Amino acid sequence: xxxxxxxxxxxxxxxxxxxxxxxxxxxxxxxxxxxxxxxxxxxxxxxxxxxxxxxxxxxxxxxxxxxxxxxxxxxxxxxxxxxxxxxxxxxxxxxxxxxxxxxxxxxxxxxxxxxxxxxxxxxxxxxxxxxxxxxxxxxxxxxxxxxxxxxxxxxxxxxxxxxxxxxxxxxxxxxxxxxxxxxxxxxxxxxxxxxxxxxxxxxxxxxxxxxxxxxxxxxxxxxxxxxxxxxx
Amino acid sequence: xxxxxxxxxxxxxxxxxxxxxxxxxxxxxxxxxxxxxxxxxxxxxxxxxxxxxxxxxxxxxxxxxxxxxxxxxxxxxxxxxxxxxxxxxxxxxxxxxxxxxxxxxxxxxxxxxxxxxxxxxxxxxxxxxxxxxxxxxxxxxxxxxxxxxxxxxxxxxxxxxxxxxxxxxxxxxxxxxxxxxxxxxxxxxxxxxxxxxxxxxxxxxxxxxxxxxxxxxx
Numbered sequence: 271x272x273x274x275x276x277x278x279x280x281x282x283x284x285x286x287x288x289x290x291x292x293x294x295x296x297x298x299x300x301x302x303x304x305x306x307x308x309x310x311x312x313x314x315x316x317x318x319x320x321x322x323x324x325x326x327x328x329x330x331x332x333x334x335x336x337x338x339x340x341x342x343x344x345x346x347x348x349x350x351x352x353x354x355x356x357x358x359x360x361x362x363x364x365x366x367x368x369x370x371x372x373x374x375x376x377x378x379x380x381x382x383x384x385x386x387x388x389x390x391x392x393x394x395x396x397x398x399x400x401x402x403x404x405x406x407x408x409x410x411x412x413x414x415x416x417x418x419x420x421x422x423x424x425x426x427x428x429x430x431x432x433x434x435x436x437x438x439x440x441x442x443x444x445x446x447x448x449x450x451x452x453x454x455x456x457x458x459x460x461x462x463x464x465x466x467x468x469x470x471x472x473x474x475x476x477x478x479x480x481x482x483x484x485x486x487x488x489x490x491x492x493x494x495x496x497x498x499x500x501x502x
Numbered sequence: 503x504x505x506x507x508x509x510x511x512x513x514x515x516x517x518x519x520x521x522x523x524x525x526x527x528x529x530x531x532x533x534x535x536x537x538x539x540x541x542x543x544x545x546x547x548x549x550x551x552x553x554x555x556x557x558x559x560x561x562x563x564x565x566x567x568x569x570x571x572x573x574x575x576x577x578x579x580x581x582x583x584x585x586x587x588x589x590x591x592x593x594x595x596x597x598x599x600x601x602x603x604x605x606x607x608x609x610x611x612x613x614x615x616x617x618x619x620x621x622x623x624x625x626x627x628x629x630x631x632x633x634x635x636x637x638x639x640x641x642x643x644x645x646x647x648x649x650x651x652x653x654x655x656x657x658x659x660x661x662x663x664x665x666x667x668x669x670x671x672x673x674x675x676x677x678x679x680x681x682x683x684x685x686x687x688x689x690x691x692x693x694x695x696x697x698x699x700x701x702x703x704x705x706x707x708x709x710x711x712x713x714x715x716x717x718x719x720x
């Protein structure tokens with residue numbers, strides 16, 4: 271398997287080249303092209319040993335993480351094939367190798383992963399989930415293989431050594447083992463609110479974080495007042 | 503202060519390394535990540551009335567976020583809309599910035615809203631603009647890419663596309679040629695700049711994307 275990030279910058283996408291028999295999964299709707307010998311299947315998020323209801327529960331948990339209920343699965347039949355994947359919104363796509371590291375994606379950041387990767391949902395707790403703007407449930411990717419994530423804007427990798435503060439709305443993914451707490455940006459509550467940041471995520475430990483340059487809700491705040499009022 | 507602008511023109515963001523006790527003032531909400539030791543507070547820029555004036559007419563905030571630390575640290579900030587970020591070095595000169603385009607500055611820079619005159623009402627930028635003066639680093643942003651242009655003589659810009667210009671330039675509002683080309687070219691009114699100096703233009707406008715998007719929303 272070979273993954274090429276097809277276009278960088280404003281409108282990132284990825285092309286996954288599959289050898290015969292190799293498999294890749296993505297969130298439903300992410301495929302924009304595929305070679306004709308690739309079998310496309312809708313699969314549930316059920317894991318081995320889980321029953322019918324286990325699959326439903328896994329799908330619902332994924333929806334809590336801002337992901338689709340089902341996954342799409344792509345398998346090359348006779349001969350090699352390729353699948354093009356792109357996120358819904360503009361922004362970069364990044365490939366992350368999973369193996370020695372396990373990564374946790376914030377809500378909506380997961381785009382796809384190779385068959386060797388096990389996806390699990392991780393509940394963030396009510397307080398964190400409500401205030402982080404990143405969703406109540408995150409997606410944990412472990413095992414061995416490649417993971418694709420997408421972000422709004424540029425994606426940068428940040429190393430956490432002495433602690434890093436991320437404004438809520440900018441988190442894409444982080445390595446397992448890092449801890450974060452929701453807190454105020456500044457010394458006091460008033461200065462945090464007045465400096466316009468309000469709540470931030472404070473990361474501790476040793477690891478890496480992927481962040482996006484722009485916060486979609488700030489674009490919404492700028493664009494919203496210029497759009498006509500809408501019902502419901 | 504060391505800075506590095508990355509991601510232009512689509513997703514401009516600024517990485518700043520602050521030396522011990524160095525301060526940067528940022529538009530509220532624009533900080534996206536920073537070293538955990540960094541302390542944030544807020545500061546009113548200029549006098550009380552000047553800050554009120556800037557908020558009411560300059561499309562900017564009453565307070566700015568203020569970031570510094572006694573040991574220094576790093577910080578990244580980005581504007582709310584995707585687009586380019588530009589840096590301008592002020593050394594006792596002025597720069598006019600369109601309302602809403604201010605992103606950040608160092609403490610030696612003063613930002614004031616000023617009335618642009620009646621012609622500014624037709625500029626598509628609002629009747630007020632921001633005047634940056636003093637000494638230090640200034641960062642401003644656009645929706646879309648920023649084109650920097652040295653003008654010597656006359657230069658025509660569509661209304662709504664000016665981000666900033668040096669005060670040595672003056673402009674007047676006019677139509678494109680006769681009334682027919684004004685009405686039918688889709689440009690409407692334009693700004694004709696004259697003089698010698700630098701101008702910064704944006705390749706898109708947020709009003710443009712909003713009106714393009716409006717009929718497509720369900």
